[in-house]
Amino acid sequence: MATEKIAIHTEYxxxxxxxxxxxxIDTGGMVKIFLSEYSVFINGEQDQRRGRKLYVDDVIEIEDIGAFQIVKEQNN
Known part of the structure; x- marks a missing residue:
C-alpha cells in the first residue's frame, strides 16, 4: 500500500x-470518536491523543484506512 503525502506549512x-x-474525518467533532474506534500508529508507536504534535517526516498509520507521511509544503 502506498503512503500518501500530506503537506503542512507550519512546524507541526x-x-x-x-x-x-x-x-x-469530516469535522473536528468526530476526532474523539474516531480515535476511540481506530488504532493510530505514529512512527510505529500507538498514540490516540488528538493533540499529539505531528512533524515533517512523521509517518501515521491508521488501521483499515492507510498510511500517511507529513511533508513540508513547497512554496511556489
Missing amino acids: IPLGQFLKLANV
Missing part, C-alpha cells in the same frame, strides 16, 4: 487537525 500539526486535512 495536531493529530486531530491532521485527520481533517487528510480527509479521514
Whole structure:
C-alpha cells in the first residue's frame, strides 16, 4: 500500500487537525470518536491523543484506512 503525502506549512500539526486535512474525518467533532474506534500508529508507536504534535517526516498509520507521511509544503 502506498503512503500518501500530506503537506503542512507550519512546524507541526495536531493529530486531530491532521485527520481533517487528510480527509479521514469530516469535522473536528468526530476526532474523539474516531480515535476511540481506530488504532493510530505514529512512527510505529500507538498514540490516540488528538493533540499529539505531528512533524515533517512523521509517518501515521491508521488501521483499515492507510498510511500517511507529513511533508513540508513547497512554496511556489
